[in-house]
Amino acid sequence: MGENMASISASEVRTLRERTGVGMMDCKQALVENDGDMDAAVDWLRAKGLAAAAGKAGRVAAEGLVGIAVSGRAAAVVEINSETDFVARNDSFQEFVRSVADVALANRGDYDATLAASYPGESCAVGEQVRQMVATVGENIRFRRADALSVRSGVVASYVHNAVAPNLGKIGVLVALESDGDMEALSEFGKQIAMHVAATAPLSLSIEALDPAVVERERAVLAEQARQSGKPDDIVAKMTEGRLRKFYEESVLNEQTFVIDGETKVSRVVERAAKDLGSDIELTGFVRYVLGEGIEREETDFAAEVAAQVSG
Numbered sequence: 453m454g455e456n457m458a459s460i461s462a463s464e465v466r467t468l469r470e471r472t473g474v475g476m477m478d479c480k481q482a483l484v485e486n487d488g489d490m491d492a493a494v495d496w497l498r499a500k501g502l503a504a505a506a507g508k509a510g511r512v513a514a515e516g517l518v519g520i521a522v523s524g525r526a527a528a529v530v531e532i533n534s535e536t537d538f539v540a541r542n543d544s545f546q547e548f549v550r551s552v553a554d555v556a557l558a559n560r561g562d563y564d565a566t567l568a569a570s571y572p573g574e575s576c577a578v579g580e581q582v583r584q585m586v587a588t589v590g591e592n593i594r595f596r597r598a599d600a601l602s603v604r605s606g607v608v609a610s611y612v613h614n615a616v617a618p619n620l621g622k623i624g625v626l627v628a629l630e631s632d633g634d635m636e637a638l639s640e641f642g643k644q645i646a647m648h649v650a651a652t653a654p655l656s657l658s659i660e661a662l663d664p665a666v667v668e669r670e671r672a673v674l675a676e677q678a679r680q681s682g683k684p685d686d687i688v689a690k691m692t693e694g695r696l697r698k699f700y701e702e703s704v705l706n707e708q709t710f711v712i713d714g715e716t717k718v719s720r721v722v723e724r725a726a727k728d729l730g731s732d733i734e735l736t737g738f739v740r741y742v743l744g745e746g747i748e749r750e751e752t753d754f755a756a757e758v759a760a761q762v763s764g
Contacts, residue, residue, distance in 0.1 A: 460484055472497055475579060514744040516540050516593075518624035520610045521553035526602035527610050528557035529624045529741050530566075535591040545593075546617055548585055552578055552595060553619070561600025599626070599739045606631040606733075609642025613650045625649045626739045633731035641725045641733075644712055649738050654705040657737060662704065670699050705738060 460483045468479040468490060474497050486492035516533035517540050530553045532545075539545050551572050559565040571581040578595065585593045601608045606629045613623035625646040631638055656662045671692060678691040700707045706719040716724070718735075726733040 460488060464488065464490070468493055468497075474583070514747040516743060517546065517549045517616070517620050518612070518622065518741045518743050519549035519553040520612060520619040520624050520626070521550070521557040522608065522610055522619070523557055525604070525606065525608060526557060526560075526600060527608040527626050528553055528561050528598060528600040529610075529626055529739055530556050530598045531596045531624075531741050531743060533592075533594040533596050533744065533747070534589070539589050539591050539593075541616060542589065545585070545589065546620055548581070549620060552598075556598040557600060559598075560602070561598050563598045566598050567595065597741070599741070601626045601628040601737050601739060603628050603630050603736065606633075607635060607638050607642050609639055609646050611643055611646035611650055622743045623650050624739075624741045626737075627735070628737040630734040630736050631726070631729065631731050633726070633729035633733065637729055638733070641729075645718070645722075645735065646738075648708070648711045648718065649705065649740050651711050652705075652708055653740060653742075654708060654738070655703045657705050657735065659700055659704050659707065662700075667696075671696055674699070706735070 460480055464483055465476055465479045468474070468483060469476060471490075472479065472494060474482075478497065479493070482493035482496045483490075486496055514533060515535060515537045516531065518529060518531050521528050530549065532549050532552060534540050534545065552566065554572065555569050555578055556562075556566045559569055567579045568577050570576070571578045574581060576584070582593055582595050609627045609629065610619070611625045611627075612619055612621035613625075615621040627642050627646045627649060629638055629642050629645075655666065674695040675688065675692045678688045678695070681688070681691065683691070702708070706717070706722075708718050710716045710718050710721045713721075722733050722735050
């Protein structure tokens with residue numbers, strides 16, 4: 453078996469994985485057991501119940517739910533995709549998202565560790581339970597990402613927009629606030645900041661935390677726009693920096709105008725809240741998940757599909 457194991461190439465394993473959606477080690481074993489015969493390996497995986505959803509792994513999964521789990525001074529957020537919103541409204545799918553969020557919280561938001569961790573109440577890992585869900589609901593299900601925040605003292609507040617059930621929805625936000633102030637008041641304030649983040653989609657917490665490449669790209673575009681005014685270079689430089697400040701005000705959480713009062717900078721809102729609480733508050737991080745962001749969806753003409761099926 454050692455020789456066979458060595459003769460199976462990584463590209464063959466990858467091809468089988470792409471065809472079946474099954475994990476790398478299972479794919480390698482399937483190829484070893486079947487002397488590298490791809491079709492036989494697929495059948496072997498199907499017989500084992502591992503590739504029950506082989507044909508579904510390539511389908512676009514851009515619906516689903518964002519789920520949040522909160523415990524003490526930590527919280528986690530996960531995104532799990534399905535192909536249709538109908539499945540996202542299913543009770544068993546919602547319970548699945550809740551459970552994976554709980555596991556992600558226990559693993560500090562580490563995606564790989566969460567995938568490999570035991571699924572609650574089952575004798576299998578989360579990754580295997582994902583495959584079981586695919587077989588159960590008949591759609592491509594994908595555990596896409598996970599994240600978490602924690603504080604030494606204070607709260608990690610959360611907010612779910614378009615919630616279909618507690619802590620489950622289309623947009624999920626976590627906000628970490630370090631403080632020794634009253635927990636209840638801090639939680640309420642944190643939720644307001646989380647709602648603001650949901651609405652404004654900041655790129656970073658502070659100007660310093662912005663990706664330098666993003667800043668340079670923005671500066672280059674703004675400089676070119678300013679040069680087109682035909683003004684002298686020193687004026688162009690001032691115009692560019694002025695427009696860059698405007699970019700910061702739109703893109704950086706601390707620099708944004710608080711949506712709830714429409715006039716105060718978020719950093720100033722935090723200072724004011726600290727004064728009201730009688731204790732320092734430091735906004736140390738945020739995470740914002742929007743369901744399906746960045747996933748390229750297949751555009752389909754539903755009427756044409758139906759017509760084709762009827763005529764076929």
